[in-house]
Each structure stands twice: as C-alpha cells, then as structure tokens.
Amino acid sequence: MSAQPLEPRRPSLAERRKSETRMEIARTAARLFAEHGTAEVTADQIASESGVALRTFYRYARTKEDAVEPLLAAGAQRWLAEIAAGGRIPTSADFEAAAIRSLTLGDSPEDLEITRGLLQAMDSDPALRAIWHRINLEAERDLHRILVELSAPQADPFQLRLTAASAAGAIRVALELWAAADGPVEGIGSPADLVVRCMRRLHVAE
CATH class of the missing domain: 1.10.10.60 (Homeodomain-like)
Structure with a gap:
C-alpha cells in the first residue's frame, strides 16, 4: 500500500x-x-x-x-499557496481565481489601508522600495519553482520562467496602481479587480 x-x-x-x-x-x-x-x-x-x-x-x-516585510508579503504567500494547492499547471483562470481568493479572503480592510499608505510612502523612500522589490522578486522565484514542480518534464523552461515573471509582475503593477490612485481606478477599485485586469492584459499562462 x-x-x-x-x-x-x-x-x-x-x-x-x-x-x-x-x-x-x-x-x-x-x-x-x-x-x-x-x-x-x-x-x-x-x-x-x-x-x-x-x-x-x-x-x-x-x-x-525590514519590519514591514510580513505585511507586504502576506498576500503573495497566500497566492502562492493557492497556486501550489491546485496540483497542476495553472491556467489564466486559475491564476485569477487564486488572486481573488488570496486578496479577498486575506487582509482585513484595516490592513489593506495600511498597505496602501505604505506603498504610497514607498515612492519617496528607497529603503521601502528595496524591500518591496525584494518581496516581489522572491515571489516570482517561488512561483517559478512551483511551476517547475507542477509541470511535465518536457515543459518549455522559457515559458515557465516567462509565466512566473508576468504573473508576479501583474500583481505588483496592480497593487501599485491601486495604492497610487487612492481610490477607484477607471471604475475598478479593489486590488483583486486590478490584478485580474492586469493579468488579462498580459494573457498570463495562455
């Protein structure tokens, strides 16, 4: 057995x-x-x-x-766990669903507003920007590792790397747009909505 x-x-x-x-x-x-x-x-x-x-x-x-890292990294960690739990190479719909769940069911409204203020402060603070970019690079690397583990041996390594970079980048850009706007962005206001919009523009995993 x-x-x-x-x-x-x-x-x-x-x-x-x-x-x-x-x-x-x-x-x-x-x-x-x-x-x-x-x-x-x-x-x-x-x-x-x-x-x-x-x-x-x-x-x-x-x-x-460095103290702010757990707050900034929490959403990415939830998203990566959702992707890994799927047990297969994610489609665009899988990426979007995981992003919606991790962002909607994760941070409290208070944590989201704190994060928004922190990302706004980051624009004029090199130390905070360095931490934010480090978190995003680590998330991209973790996603690439997960995709390699879930893929078939003959999978195209270039495609896996590009998928990881574009998916992680879409989330970073969406959160930065959301924070910078300090309100709805062209009628789409939540972080989850903006992540989905960015991913669809990039056609992640298609």
Whole structure:
C-alpha cells in the first residue's frame, strides 16, 4: 500500500504567538512609516507602540524597514499557496481565481489601508522600495519553482520562467496602481479587480 500524504502540521501555540507578534510589529511599522516617513520613525518607537521591548523587536527584524516585510508579503504567500494547492499547471483562470481568493479572503480592510499608505510612502523612500522589490522578486522565484514542480518534464523552461515573471509582475503593477490612485481606478477599485485586469492584459499562462 502506498503511504498516505501527511496532513500539514498545525503550528504550535508558541509559533502562532510569534507569528502574531511579528505581524503586529509589521502593522505598527507600516502605519508609522506611512504617516511620518521612515526617516522620522525609530525602531524604539515601533517597538514601544507594538508593545514589545526593543530587544524583542530585533529578534523579528534586522532593521526598522525590514519590519514591514510580513505585511507586504502576506498576500503573495497566500497566492502562492493557492497556486501550489491546485496540483497542476495553472491556467489564466486559475491564476485569477487564486488572486481573488488570496486578496479577498486575506487582509482585513484595516490592513489593506495600511498597505496602501505604505506603498504610497514607498515612492519617496528607497529603503521601502528595496524591500518591496525584494518581496516581489522572491515571489516570482517561488512561483517559478512551483511551476517547475507542477509541470511535465518536457515543459518549455522559457515559458515557465516567462509565466512566473508576468504573473508576479501583474500583481505588483496592480497593487501599485491601486495604492497610487487612492481610490477607484477607471471604475475598478479593489486590488483583486486590478490584478485580474492586469493579468488579462498580459494573457498570463495562455
């Protein structure tokens, strides 16, 4: 008999608390950066408003700018998990459905507004831009790895790489357009709507 696949391990209470603390620090840092800019915010201020000691803050982030990474990366991680869970090379419809689920069922309205403010602040802040681009590059690489794992051995490596780049790029552009507009974009206002629109313009995976 073949072995049955193992159920995903449920995170321990300590792991869940660490994850919650890390996200709370990220939310606080993002809010402060959006309101004041990174130059005016200190790591000590982020730690204090997050309710943790400065020493604890540095267990979760190497620099004050790095603290926002969990918030910015959460949507991409959910989207990648959706793609991987499909068990096959995704079609355009699969990419769109995964994006809608990950963006609609993930961040709270408050987190979305914090993220929007952070992406707006990024335009004039090289440190935040560097983190945002790093997150997007890592998401593209992770997506490429997932596509390789799901594809047949004879799959075209050029097509897989291009698909990963275009899909990840569509999400990045959509979120940046949404943040910059600070309101509906040509009648399509939600991040999920804009992601789908960008993907259809690029004909991802077709």
